[in-house]
Amino acid sequence: MKRFITTLLLSATTLISKGQATQKPPLHGKHWMAITGKPLAATAGSMIFQQGGNAVDAACAMLAATCTMWDVLSWGGETQALIYHPKTGKVIAINALGVAPTGATPAFFKSKGYNFPPEYGPLAAVTPGTPGGLCYMLAQYGTMSLQQVLAPAIEMAKGYPIEAQTANSIERAKDRIKTWPYSAKVFLPHAGEKREAPEAGEIFVQKDLLLTLQKLVQAEQQALQQGKSRKDAIMAAYNRFYKGDIAQEFVRGSQEQGGLITLQDLANWRVIEEEPTHINYKGIDVYKLQSWTQGPAMLQALNILENFDLKSMGYNSPQYIHTVFQAMNLSFADRDFYYGDPYFTKNIPMQGLLSKAYAKQRAQLVNPQQNLVNVQPGDPFTFEGKPNPVKALLLRHAGLTDSTLQNNQSATPKHDVVKADIDYQDRLWRGTTSIEAADAEGWVVSVTPSGGWIPACIAGNTGVGMSQRMQSFVLDSALAPYNVVAPGKRPRVTLTPSLALKNGQPFLAFAVQGGDTQDQNLLQFFLNMVEFNMSVQQATEAANINSNQLWLSLGGTALKDRQPRDGSILVHRNTPDSTKKALQKMGYTVQTGDRTSGPINAIYFDWKHGSLWGGSSNNGEDYGIGW
Incomplete structure (x- = not known):
């Protein structure tokens, strides 16, 4: 497996072969597939x-x-769920x-x-x-x-x-x-x-x-x-x-x-059955839950990334890593400020946040040579033709972000996550489980x-x-005006199941555990398959990056415990030194570790052969059975 990941990283400009070996074999089934955390x-x-x-x-x-x-x-x-109904062709969201x-x-x-x-x-x-x-x-x-x-x-x-x-x-x-x-x-x-x-x-x-x-x-x-x-x-x-x-x-x-x-x-x-949010990425409809989860942040990132030629950059090349990091930064800045319970507050600007025009504007902020620090939320209300009702809080929000906060690391590449960050990484990764199921009826x-x-x-x-x-929840409206605790209100959660349809038929069902890294890892998993032609099992095992440049959703008792760490990036320990040095020149503080992809579980629908492919990450106890 180590040799496999190293080969991928060293051959960043080469598309991954579908025949490439993986540590765990892919699952195959014709009738059904069941995958979960145990x-x-x-x-x-x-x-x-x-x-x-x-x-x-x-x-x-x-x-x-x-x-x-x-x-x-x-x-x-x-429990958060997305269900594809084969008789209606619709995706149903369960809150x-x-x-x-x-x-x-x-x-x-x-x-x-x-x-x-x-x-x-x-x-x-x-x-x-x-x-x-x-x-x-x-x-x-x-x-x-x-x-x-x-x-x-x-x-x-x-x-x-x-x-x-x-x-x-x-x-x-x-x-x-x-x-x-x-x-x-x-x-x-x-x-x-x-x-x-x-x-x-x-x-x-x-x-x-x-x-x-x-x-x-x-x-x-x-x-x-x-x-x-x-x-x-x-x-x-x-x-x-x-x-x-x-x-x-x-x-x-x-x-x-x-x-x-x-x-x-x-x-x-009450349980709420609702409409999911979704965008189209290069002909693929990607579905997430509404703004009471972080799920739309992945959709925002995909919209931003449509403005770049990712395939030509190469999988996990310095330019690819930088571009994906920037798209996640811009999306999570909006998540941190604008997301919350839409049943408690009616003016969350999800239409503007998910518009292609807004994504294009955000994409223009990406500097191809330098990490953008102290990233702030945009103004999606402009793209809904409305005044921004929380505009006054944006300045206070910017003041809560300490753009000088770093990880006390030297400029030289590290070979392990530094000890000072262990508690932080635990809060960033704090887990859950995921469940993926599909049957022959659809x-x-x-x-x-x-x-x-x-x-x-x-x-x-x-x-x-x-x-x-x-x-x-937060206690200060300047941190997240739509996510301040109140009786009867739902907190904005990290939990984020995913479904994707292609040509009106199921293409992928995928989810992962890991706190604020969930939509980071799911974004890269999706791109691994769509942009780099990986199989579903390859995509679950492939090395990702994690950004610490966001407000943490879990853990910590002080403001500093949750503040964004500008430029802090986690890459796989087998990442070439040349890539790490290139990232450092762009302003990143590079951490390395064995765990960068989370336990991703996924089902791919092979309509050409009429079969199901299951992928279950080699990171954790997650397991699947197909027939």
Whole structure:
């Protein structure tokens, strides 16, 4: 694999051969494809496919399994999905993100000494969205019962052999976990011993979560016995979680530990089915969720990059890296300032942000020889023919960015990420999982669920870990006027599933974990396939770059923890010295490391041969099964 990446980087002006070897083989299937963050969860999806379920059924089963396995998320987190409906030819967006609870205001958090809402604990929680999102998707677009789809997760809750990654995460976080009694009961079965977390391979049992999942199935089965339809029966389970005894215990357990979520907050929350955003890049329609995610930033970057001849630059040449970096900078500057919950604030300028004319104007800011520092948001309202209602905040926003902040690195190329940046990189990469599913009928699903990762605060005796997504809000309108915390509002999240259509048919389904790097890596993955003719597996494994020149969405308690680091770029450690030196001359501070691409999962639709290609990155435990 090292030789493969080195060859790619040294041959930057050569298109990649589709026959080039990869560390992991591509997946192939004719009937279906199931890919997600854990091998056992991919198996859950394959089980549902083998029982006759469609891609939505399988995706829901994988979602349930990954939540039960704490794959950097749990049942109290949030779910974001794109679904291609083969009968209508439309892409459907599912918004199952929780909202800030009653009492969650800037004044409240500032009174407790916070500069941002906290990273962990009950005050970090928005209302849970994943149970509702799963039920809604299954009811509206699946074919199976909740009982069938939850069967693998229920079996796991009874006890499954926990893998080393999760077990060791629990052990590392045990001191924080001990501050929450319901979490300690679940995660630390060996309390008082040297190792208090489960060992790798130990059967990990979750009795409380098992009871919660069984209650959901009971609600569905009782509704069916009363003559309810399949859809209504599934929604009966939905209602039990958000309005019944599960809700009561969730709220009791949250408030006992200092949380804000009320019964009314849960009862008022709804899944939203909405129109996705999309642009056309060289004949390919690329779909993302709306501005409550960072997804449109990738679309903005593609619009900007249409103004450059990327193919002639060569894959990961200095000029290519510089151009992609600049497009991401300009897009993320807009993301940082303009994105937020469109259901709470109606004047988010998404039409202007995604216009080709605005992208052309932004592209003109790119200096081919020098990194643009202290990048500021543009004025997309001009391209909607409207005055900018937040123009006065733009000057204050510029003053919050410290353009002198660097990484304390010398001008010489490094061979490892410097120690001073380890905490920062953790906040930049902070993970989740991804789920990709497709079937022969034409259903395609791309999901990026998250929230409730370890160390999670479990709400009472539900076994459900609460979300930590509150930290993605800001408390100062000058930072992000559309993303200031308020009760009933959704935070702007990094979570960003992707679908692409070509000639009106599915072309790619793709997603990745990794905080603010998600749309950076997905942008480059997409370009790897479209511009450089890589196979889907090659594109998931290929070396990318990561920009630190953006406001972080997760982690850190002080303003300086989240400020953009002008010129800070991460490249693969096998990048040639000549490339690193060229980047330094352009004003970059170069870091190097083994991890630059995130665990990307993707499905490519080979219409020429009537088959599915699956790609699953060699970086992580992500796994897929096809048939």
